[in-house]
Amino acid sequence: MKTIAFHNLGCKVNSYEQEIMRQLAEERGYRVVDFAQDADVYVINTCTVTNIADRKSRQMLHRAKQKNPNAVVVAVGCYVQTGIGTIEKDPCVDIAIGNNHKAQLMDILERYEAERRQLIVRDAMEDLCGYETMRLSAATEHTRAYIKIQDGCNQFCSYCLIPYARGRVRSRGADDILEEVRKMVALGCLEVVLTGIHISSYGIDLDPEGWHEGLQKRREGTEGADAPMIDYAGRSLLIELMEEICKVPGLKRLRVSSLEPRIITEENARRMAALPQLCPHFHLSLQSGCDTTLKAMNRHYTAAEYARSVGLLRRFFEAPAITTDVIVGFPGESEADFAESLRFLEETDFYMIHVFKYSRRKGTAADRRGEQVSAEDKSVRSDAVLALTARQAKRFRERYVGRTAEVLWEEDQKRSGILCRVGHTPDYVSVSIPAAQAARPVGSIETVRIASLADDGVLVAEPE
Numbered sequence: 001m002k003t004i005a006f007h008n009l010g011c012k013v014n015s016y017e018q019e020i021m022r023q024l025a026e027e028r029g030y031r032v033v034d035f036a037q038d039a040d041v042y043v044i045n046t047c048t049v050t051n052i053a054d055r056k057s058r059q060m061l062h063r064a065k066q067k068n069p070n071a072v073v074v075a076v077g078c079y080v081q082t083g084i085g086t087i088e089k090d091p092c093v094d095i096a097i098g099n100n101h102k103a104q105l106m107d108i109l110e111r112y113e114a115e116r117r118q119l120i121v122r123d124a125m126e127d128l129c130g131y132e133t134m135r136l137s138a139a140t141e142h143t144r145a146y147i148k149i150q151d152g153c154n155q156f157c158s159y160c161l162i163p164y165a166r167g168r169v170r171s172r173g174a175d176d177i178l179e180e181v182r183k184m185v186a187l188g189c190l191e192v193v194l195t196g197i198h199i200s201s202y203g204i205d206l207d208p209e210g211w212h213e214g215l216q217k218r219r220e221g222t223e224g225a226d227a228p229m230i231d232y233a234g235r236s237l238l239i240e241l242m243e244e245i246c247k248v249p250g251l252k253r254l255r256v257s258s259l260e261p262r263i264i265t266e267e268n269a270r271r272m273a274a275l276p277q278l279c280p281h282f283h284l285s286l287q288s289g290c291d292t293t294l295k296a297m298n299r300h301y302t303a304a305e306y307a308r309s310v311g312l313l314r315r316f317f318e319a320p321a322i323t324t325d326v327i328v329g330f331p332g333e334s335e336a337d338f339a340e341s342l343r344f345l346e347e348t349d350f351y352m353i354h355v356f357k358y359s360r361r362k363g364t365a366a367d368r369r370g371e372q373v374s375a376e377d378k379s380v381r382s383d384a385v386l387a388l389t390a391r392q393a394k395r396f397r398e399r400y401v402g403r404t405a406e407v408l409w410e411e412d413q414k415r416s417g418i419l420c421r422v423g424h425t426p427d428y429v430s431v432s433i434p435a436a437q438a439a440r441p442v443g444s445i446e447t448v449r450i451a452s453l454a455d456d457g458v459l460v461a462e463p464e
């Protein structure tokens with residue numbers, strides 16, 4: 001029996017796709033081993049979101065070949081799409097598979113065994129069309145299933161290569177999604193997470209007449225002017241999909257990954273709030289709280305528009321957890337711009353902020369801008385945001401102390417030498433309880449009383 005090892009870099013979409021590749025390998029008779037072990041085949045699911053991600057992808061490819069020079073080393077994913085010139089010249093790479101061909105991994109491996117020459121299977125960005133059918137046959141986690149609903153992005157933010165790595169928006173058929181959701185629930189998953197590259201664009205390629213494109217005035221001087229603009233006040237197939245998923249018997253929780261702020265209209269917020277399974281945990285990507293920087297980033301909203309979206313969520317949901325992403329040190333971001341952004345972050349009062357130092361990406365509009373911010377200034381700004389989010393996250397979690405909470409138990413783990421049962425509330429706050437005190441097993445939902453907040457931010461529970 002041949003052995004195969006996988007290593008994943010990047011987002012939840014990559015994780016979903018890697019799990020399917022792993023299942024495909026098992027179906028062909030391969031035995032999956034840990035990446036640290038010797039294997040006949042190493043598959044590295046690459047990422048290209050930053051220069052660091054590129055470097056890590058190359059490092060893992062080289063590490064695999066060093067571990068076993070006779071192994072077949074396979075690079076798949078986003079780095080293959082954007083770094084093809086480097087990939088072709090890399091003697092450590094035997095097979096390179098771009099996005100939209102991951103489902104063909106095993107067939108490509110068989111072809112390599114027959115031909116024994118480097119194989120490159122990759123489409124150009126403009127040819128990345130049609131959703132690649134990939135479906136889970138088993139749940140990676142017994143309690144939660146990630147379901148990919150779309151691929152690609154039409155936004156063309158000035159700092160980002162993802163539209164070039166993943167192509168334009170391609171949506172998965174609703175019937176196929178619902179079939180996978182039903183299967184995961186039947187396998188015992190109580191929670192489903194909808195994921196994709198830009199899930200707020202779900203359906204624009206399936207039913208373009210139901211959307212209102214081109215109604216927003218394009219801002220002068222922004223990049224990506226050919227990208228379609230979407231009026232999210234029109235019909236949203238994402239909301240309709242969520243409504244259909246919530247009809248699946250046995251589904252207890254529905255969670256969505258990163259959302260476009262503009263999709264949070266009054267109508268959409270009202271419809272989402274009517275879904276009892278929908279978790280009140282919303283990740284709305286911001287990137288900056290300064291309008292000057294947002295315009296330079298080619299983000300299609302202002303800070304005030306973003307704040308209105310947050311206000312709507314807080315109007316229709318009781319104390320929802322709002323999380324976001326922020327980039328500090330974007331080219332041209334002055335001290336005054338950053339101060340404006342930091343004030344916005346403080347006023348909005350997020351549950352959690354994921355902060356990133358701007359990383360130059362060759363081929364993007366931002367890379368060609370002058371006024372690059374120094375590494376030292378990026379670090380100072382990053383530290384300021386990290387300090388702010390630590391205070392805000394602690395304040396959000398402290399609200400739970402003395403109250404009850406519904407927790408989906410996900411695993412048992414040692415905490416301070418005690419075996420504890422660990423899980424999450426609907427708004428994705430981590431909770432633990434001594435396993436001996438838990439009334440319900442892993443894979444179930446239990447109502448507990450929150451006794452305290454631990455130093456690491458985990459809520460400590462006691463039986464209700």
